[in-house]
Amino acid sequence: MNSELIQSLYSEENILPVAGVIAAGVAAKLVHTLLVWAKKEKNEDPWNKKGFKKISVPSGKYPYFGHSLTMTDNPTYKVEEWHQECGPIIHLTLGVQHWVIVSDPYIAHELLSRNGVKASGRQRHYFTHEVYTDGGKRGVLFNNPGKKWKNSRGIALSILSPKYVDRFTSVIEEMADDTVKVLKAASDKEGGVFPTPLLKLGTFSAITRSLFGKTSEELGEETFKTIIFTAEELIRLAGPENDMASFFPHFSWIANCFAEKSSMINVVNNRDKIYKKLIKDAIEGDVDCLAKSAYALKDEYGLSDIDLIVIMSDLFTAGGDPIALSLSWLFAVLPHHPEIQKRMCEEIDAFIIKHGRIPSFSDREEIPYIIAVMMENLRFRSITNFGIPHYATDDIEFLGYFVPKGTVIMNSMHSMHMNPEVYENPYQFMPERFLGSLRSWTTLSRGSIEERDMYAFGWGRRTCPGSHFAEVEIFNLTVRTLARYTVEPTLNPDGTPHLYDWDVVYTGLNLPAKEYKVRFVTRTDTPVDIPL
Numbered sequence: 001m002n003s004e005l006i007q008s009l010y011s012e013e014n015i016l017p018v019a020g021v022i023a024a025g026v027a028a029k030l031v032h033t034l035l036v037w038a039k040k041e042k043n044e045d046p047w048n049k050k051g052f053k054k055i056s057v058p059s060g061k062y063p064y065f066g067h068s069l070t071m072t073d074n075p076t077y078k079v080e081e082w083h084q085e086c087g088p089i090i091h092l093t094l095g096v097q098h099w100v101i102v103s104d105p106y107i108a109h110e111l112l113s114r115n116g117v118k119a120s121g122r123q124r125h126y127f128t129h130e131v132y133t134d135g136g137k138r139g140v141l142f143n144n145p146g147k148k149w150k151n152s153r154g155i156a157l158s159i160l161s162p163k164y165v166d167r168f169t170s171v172i173e174e175m176a177d178d179t180v181k182v183l184k185a186a187s188d189k190e191g192g193v194f195p196t197p198l199l200k201l202g203t204f205s206a207i208t209r210s211l212f213g214k215t216s217e218e219l220g221e222e223t224f225k226t227i228i229f230t231a232e233e234l235i236r237l238a239g240p241e242n243d244m245a246s247f248f249p250h251f252s253w254i255a256n257c258f259a260e261k262s263s264m265i266n267v268v269n270n271r272d273k274i275y276k277k278l279i280k281d282a283i284e285g286d287v288d289c290l291a292k293s294a295y296a297l298k299d300e301y302g303l304s305d306i307d308l309i310v311i312m313s314d315l316f317t318a319g320g321d322p323i324a325l326s327l328s329w330l331f332a333v334l335p336h337h338p339e340i341q342k343r344m345c346e347e348i349d350a351f352i353i354k355h356g357r358i359p360s361f362s363d364r365e366e367i368p369y370i371i372a373v374m375m376e377n378l379r380f381r382s383i384t385n386f387g388i389p390h391y392a393t394d395d396i397e398f399l400g401y402f403v404p405k406g407t408v409i410m411n412s413m414h415s416m417h418m419n420p421e422v423y424e425n426p427y428q429f430m431p432e433r434f435l436g437s438l439r440s441w442t443t444l445s446r447g448s449i450e451e452r453d454m455y456a457f458g459w460g461r462r463t464c465p466g467s468h469f470a471e472v473e474i475f476n477l478t479v480r481t482l483a484r485y486t487v488e489p490t491l492n493p494d495g496t497p498h499l500y501d502w503d504v505v506y507t508g509l510n511l512p513a514k515e516y517k518v519r520f521v522t523r524t525d526t527p528v529d530i531p532l
């Protein structure tokens with residue numbers, strides 16, 4: 001939550017404008033608003049329904065503004081604190097919105113998966129609902145469940161399934177090599193590199209190649225930049241800061257002054273123009289790509305050209321950032337654990353000695369330690385705060401609790417992955433905890449709760465459809481880096497290592513690593529030379 005904006009809603013400057021008459025009017029409206037709200041609060045309290053357990057309300061709740069004034073700029077840590085105070089299920093209020101947040105996987109499963117029919121909505125947000133999905137009519141990411149969403153998600157699940165994605169194995173491997181090459185060159189040039197931006201370019205390029213048959217170079221700098229900018233703007237505009245009226249509807253007149261309506265319209269216009277051309281070029285071109293497959297399925301799923309545009313934009317937007325952020329966390333963590341890195345390199349070397357080549361994704365069972373490190377990395381640094389919030393489209397009764405219709409339901413991803421009831425020594429990076437767990441991320445995230453041991457891909461009917469693509473990309477970039485290089489701390493002027501602390505930057509939906517630098521150092525102990 002943007003605390004400056006919230007503070008400004010509270011500030012005298014905003015609440016009592018200078019002109020006396022306006023001030024009186026505003027004050028009267030404010031009093032009226034608070035009276036109406038107080039009366040409503042008193043009359044109806046579904047949160048204290050008889051016969052149900054009460055969901056704990058953390059400290060720091062103020063009249064009307066609820067917890068919004070105590071929610072810090074980094075809600076991940078604040079929510080973790082609140083879970084420590086109140087337990088694994090908490091009830092926050094932010095203005096008129098009620099949020100239930102869960103840090104226990106079994107409770108999340110009961111609420112979000114077993115009650116999936118009622119708990120799989122997306123909240124009405126001015127930008128995502130009215131503008132981006134054209135009134136809730138299109139796409140996968142922000143659309144509400146219904147026939148259109150089911151069919152859009154059906155197409156996404158089909159084209160992102162192993163059957164389709166594995167057609168691009170060699171392309172994804174080649175593109176991973178390109179990214180590794182760029183990282184190494186940047187590291188050599190400056191004596192260290194902050195990998196996130198280059199990883200983003202690499203993964204966005206792999207996605208455009210798989211979706212539309214064109215790499216970033218083939219698309220041209222201008223178009224590639226516009227796609228990335230559009231995706232990043234979209235994520236920014238989808239944040240709660242841009243929907244203050246739905247938190248504080250009585251103050252929508254102030255919130256409207258802050259709303260960036262023209263940016264919202266621009267983003268959607270850009271989206272339509274770019275993706276229309278990308279899809280057209282893809283279906284007319286000779287190169288195999290996922291947009292072509294989606295186009296071929298379009299009629300069967302009863303979807304129009306504009307539906308396809310929104311689906312493609314959803315996939316690009318949801319897919320690029322998390323892969324790069326997760327890899328960036330891995331490269332931030334590895335220099336702190338040379339013993340882990342050594343074991344990863346030894347495993348890759350043993351595979352290369354046996355097979356004479358770098359492992360492919362289909363060889364994953366032969367390199368179980370690397371698979372365990374990738375899992376531990378997703379657990380140790382969740383790349384989203386709360387996944388994508390769900391919304392109760394009906395009243396839900398579960399495990400003796402009652403969650404009223406209209407509640408925003410979230411899984412506190414970080415708190416869940418750091419829950420000591422679930423993971424031993426959760427603050428330690430310990431890949432061993434996942435050794436022996438060789439199931440793919442897709443099987444894991446869609447499997448039974450008893451079999452799940454990592455929760456990064458969300459819940460129930462809305463589970464991430466891109467988990468296979470993500471796993472293949474992260475696998476290839478990890479293996480193809482460590483087959484040639486180790487990830488080392490940068491050096492201080494006196495030659496001593498400079499290890500960066502790892503910390504997060506809060507950016508709304510995602511949790512990237514704060515800027516750090518590492519060196520990619522050529523290994524001298526590889527069994528054979530694997531040129532790039």
Ligand code: HEM
Pocket residue numbers: 140141142153156160207314315316318319320322323326383384387388389390456457458459460461462463464465466467469470
């Ligand atoms: C490490 C990488 C990734 C992580 C951790 C991740 C995580 C998530 C999470 C937590 C959700 C929300 C699930 C929920 O609402 O319960 C989600 C949704 C989604 N993800 Fe991913 N994701 C990743 C990569 C990808 C990729 C590569 C793609 C596509 C190419 C993708 C496409 C989507 C889409 C379209 C949705 C919306 C699904 C819906 O609302 O029904 N994701 N992802």
